[in-house]
Amino acid sequence: MRFWNLLFAILLLCGCAKVLVVRDIPPITVGHASFFSTIEAHTDATIMAGNRIDILLNGDQTYPAILSEIRRAQSTITFAEFIYEGGALAHEVAEAFAERSLGGVSVHILLDQFGSGKVPSDIIDTMKKAGCHVEFFRRVTVEGIIFPWKWLGHNFRNHRRILVIDGLVGFTGGFGISEAWTGNGRTPEHWRDTNARIEGPVVKHLQAAFAESWLEATGVAIGGKAYFPSLEPRGDVPAQIVKSSPKGGSFQSYMLFLLSISSAQKSILITNPYFIPDKVMTEALVKAVARGVRVVVLTPAKIDSQMTYTVSRGRYGPLLLGGVQIFEYQACLLHAKTMVVDGVWGTIGSTNFDNRSFALNQELNLTFYDRTVAVRLEEIFHEDLKYAKQISYKEWKSRGLYERFVDLIAFPVKDQL
Numbered sequence: 001m002r003f004w005n006l007l008f009a010i011l012l013l014c015g016c017a018k019v020l021v022v023r024d025i026p027p028i029t030v031g032h033a034s035f036f037s038t039i040e041a042h043t044d045a046t047i048m049a050g051n052r053i054d055i056l057l058n059g060d061q062t063y064p065a066i067l068s069e070i071r072r073a074q075s076t077i078t079f080a081e082f083i084y085e086g087g088a089l090a091h092e093v094a095e096a097f098a099e100r101s102l103g104g105v106s107v108h109i110l111l112d113q114f115g116s117g118k119v120p121s122d123i124i125d126t127m128k129k130a131g132c133h134v135e136f137f138r139r140v141t142v143e144g145i146i147f148p149w150k151w152l153g154h155n156f157r158n159h160r161r162i163l164v165i166d167g168l169v170g171f172t173g174g175f176g177i178s179e180a181w182t183g184n185g186r187t188p189e190h191w192r193d194t195n196a197r198i199e200g201p202v203v204k205h206l207q208a209a210f211a212e213s214w215l216e217a218t219g220v221a222i223g224g225k226a227y228f229p230s231l232e233p234r235g236d237v238p239a240q241i242v243k244s245s246p247k248g249g250s251f252q253s254y255m256l257f258l259l260s261i262s263s264a265q266k267s268i269l270i271t272n273p274y275f276i277p278d279k280v281m282t283e284a285l286v287k288a289v290a291r292g293v294r295v296v297v298l299t300p301a302k303i304d305s306q307m308t309y310t311v312s313r314g315r316y317g318p319l320l321l322g323g324v325q326i327f328e329y330q331a332c333l334l335h336a337k338t339m340v341v342d343g344v345w346g347t348i349g350s351t352n353f354d355n356r357s358f359a360l361n362q363e364l365n366l367t368f369y370d371r372t373v374a375v376r377l378e379e380i381f382h383e384d385l386k387y388a389k390q391i392s393y394k395e396w397k398s399r400g401l402y403e404r405f406v407d408l409i410a411f412p413v414k415d416q417l
Helices: 002-014 033-043 058-072 088-102 121-129 148-154 203-218 252-263 279-290 306-314 316-321 355-360 371-385 393-397 401-409 411-416
Strands: 048-057 076-081 106-112 133-137 162-165 169-173 194-199 237-244 267-271 294-300 325-329 338-341 345-349 363-369 388-391
Touching: 033 237, 033 252, 048 058, 048 363, 048 371, 058 088, 058 162, 058 169, 058 194, 076 088, 076 203, 088 106, 088 121, 106 203, 121 133, 133 203, 162 203, 169 203, 169 345, 169 363, 194 203, 194 345, 203 237, 203 363, 237 252, 252 279, 252 338, 252 345, 252 355, 252 363, 267 371, 279 294, 279 316, 294 371, 306 316, 316 325, 316 393, 338 371, 345 371
Parallel strands: 076 106, 106 133, 267 294, 294 325
Antiparallel strands: 048 194, 048 237, 076 162, 162 169, 169 194, 237 363, 267 338, 325 388, 338 345, 345 363
16 A cells, blocks of 8 residues: 555656746736737637626525526536535435436536545436436546556546536536535535626536536537527626646636736735745736735635645745735635636636646636626625634744744645645
């Protein structure tokens, strides 16, 4: 067992990757015509008009909406998830998929091997026996047999959250299928997350992101009217789906964040659970403050990885000295991944603010240009601040020797966190 653990660790380090160093950023401003064309060019994602976006907070709002749409499906369901665990919610979702499959709906379910590798077998059986197509992304074990040569690819994970019903209605965000995500996001046992329900032309690109991952995992291409119907305008929100696949050499999520930060003129509000910015991102945030932008970052006071939390705190110093305000959420584990720029431009998705999301995982973010949706995200941000503690540079500087030591010895694996 020690041999396999050592081999796995070596392969992880060999599978490390980093984003390209961005040495210069064009002078663009949120809302100007050049901003939109530049964002589109560097994210390879078209901004489409005519969409409706509904923000869903935590399990209390997210799962009733998801289950309602699943049960209404008439032709197709596509679902990609990083974390699928056991529990009452997991069984309810599986049974909803199974019921629709028995009703003649084509159901495709793609789970990440790393995040969902321990999903109870009876849940998988429920879905498969009903006719659901269930696959694992970059699986390294089959029926208990380990394939060590697949471990390197295993480090490049599908972290996307995608649910599309009949090609018409989509969901994305940071949610998982786990009891941890149920509740209201204000109590220790219930995680705080932000998700989105989407209708309109941009749903086509959400479906395309699923199709991309499904093709890689299975070799099967989905298509036709049942998956890609004609989509009429459902609202007035310009939006885009930014999908990043770093293993193929693309870093769209990184460029989305970097260009958005660099274009801000008034405010940047970032909520992210794994906040480990690199030097370029750190400089971009500090430069924003220098040009008069209010920059506020909300991170967790506790997270599911103590090392990640410690490494994240280790990056606070230059940001605090540069005028960035940093708060740590106290109520529970904060898992929301959002950003709002100048009260008009924002994003909700799966991307963490770290090298793993930017350079290793497949990620997906919904972005939008709309004051109403942006103001709603700002309201949510400021409400969350009521449950957070601001971190001062003096407090950060006086952190304990143990925290400093853990940050120091984590150096070899920082890019894997």
